[in-house]
Amino acid sequence: MPDTSPAVAETFQDQRDRLRAVAYRMLGSHADAEDVVQEAWLRLSRQDTATIHNLAGWLTTVVGRISLDVLRSRQARPEASYDDRLPEFVVTVDDGPAPEDEVALADSVGLALLVVLESLGPSERLAFVLHDLFGVPFNEIGQILGKSTAATKMLASRARRKVQGTERQPVTGQEQREVVDAFRAAVASGDFERLLRVLDPDVKLTVDTPGGVVVTLGATKVATGAQMFSRAAARQRTVLVNGLPGFLSWRENGTPLSLIAFTVANGRIAAITAVADPTKLASMDLPDPA
Template identity: 80%
Template sequence: MSDISPADPVGEAFEAQRDRLRAVAYRMLGSHADAEDVVQEAWLRLARHDAATIHNLAGWLTTVVGRISLDVLRSRQTRPEASYDDRLPELVVAADDGPAPEDDVALADSVGLALLVVLDSLGPGERLAFVLHDLFGVPFDEIGQILGRSADAAKMLASRARRKVQAAERPTSAGREQREVVQAFLAAARRGDFEGLLRVLDPEVKLTVDTPNGVVVILGATKVAEGASARVAAGAAARGRAVLVNGLPGFVSWREDGTPLSVMAFTVVDGRIVAIATVIAPARLASMNLPDPE
């Protein structure tokens, strides 16, 4: 926690910005713990800075939080397998009996997970540009300065990110086409078809696995295809059933004794899987209201 004196005007000004800065950092990083660390680091940098030279404190702090968050995102890419304190959000699982007109209503109420996983699938520059501009109204010239690029380049990154987010927001995006992509993934995993997996995985796909020891993240189509995703999907394909997870096409698998093995949710954009959210933690699975095995 910060050591801010109530009588310190700079500290008071920072505290007035804390909630907003925390919101920026959380949307950048998807982790409450990391967001708190970023905000605390921003305070330490402000404390070392001559506040009299800062003409726009809110803008200065947003820039600092953006730069620190960008460093964290880039460091994650250099160590793609990492554990995070945050768990996946609450997952609502329902039996999937195939596309139906009422699906659109259910999906319209469940875009939260889709948005979360799509944000997590964006590149660091894309995520920063989209979050700062579209969610917090930061001008592109300031975003460009954080990225070390031009305002036009920042605008292009935000535009590319926006297309991915909008694709995930469309209620019809979890219709027949998404189901077919997920079925192709599961079939390729069952056959051990590496090339088939790569055809349906986005090159920057993100696999998030909720384990008993925390959340593990794996980035990139090659590692996802080679690793846990293929093995879990192969097991699920033998004794599982298609479901909807917060409106996204998903899959539940069970062990032979009937205890749940995993729940998977897939986000598909433009015909490729951009993110997979998986729960294998037994306690978390036991707390979920799952349909019966077929």
């Protein structure tokens, strides 16, 4: 018989944050991740838990399977254009570093990595996320995929090569803010040389525009684009984007112009992710101008 006892429910609640993190890194959407976790709970409620020897592992496997189904469903709907979709952004007011801010930052997956994960095939993404980010053994991942352990290792290895360079040494929230503040000051002053110094030579700028996602590589091109784009901003406000320092810009008429987030490594900006599509900005839950 299914077991919905308080003990099982409590165990599930203890695992909820971890399961949500797995689903989010698979799907790049907090709403989709929440739906996946809820579906996992429904499946658990129909399961005889006496047959489950490792409930945490069972839940991770179920979340992985459901997420894989969602990814494959996306690929079957080419009109949805998921191939170049940016991850979902959660924007909050940046009131400065708090004690929990440093812990959250150290445990976060940077936007640069999330963007690269979006480019992986469903099987590659599952193998990489479950093994490299959450430590699930390859033989268990292989059971989800219907592949051998060796084949699953190959998938993870291929995915790892694609994301190489996006995983950086974690830095504190305050260090990130200082670098982002230096970027903003250089843009505001029009100091091109100073702007180049704060950008990694191989910096990657990914912008979600009305015409699709546009990628720019290299400090010189990114610096030029940043200067041109900043001239259209009438007001700006510092925010956190998925826990990373960024800022919001508004036009003179009060409509959002852009949302920008930064990934900082080795004292320089390694990646910039931005939304400049008015329709997508209008659909976001954004703070008001300061």
